[in-house]
Amino acid sequence: MKMPAKIKLYSNGYEDDKRAITLLLKENIPFVNYGPISEPITPLLEYGYWRYFGYNEIQKFVNCWKNNSLPSLEL
Secondary structure, X not given: OOXXXXXXXXXXXXXXXXXXXXXXXXXXXXXXXXOOOOOOOOOEEEXXXXXXXXXXXXXXXXXXXXXXXXXXXXO
């Protein structure tokens, strides 16, 4: 599976953003925080063509990452 060098995280500094960043750091998932966007729900995490909105979705992403069960980025 082709893995990106870093996951893109877009956040606005709200409480869920802080929780998501803490979770990604704890699980050693490489990410770059691109800062504020105008999404109604933050944070937004991008993994290739896949997007995960909000803390609960990012937590599901982390579980998939740990189990090596993420969707393929291959075309």
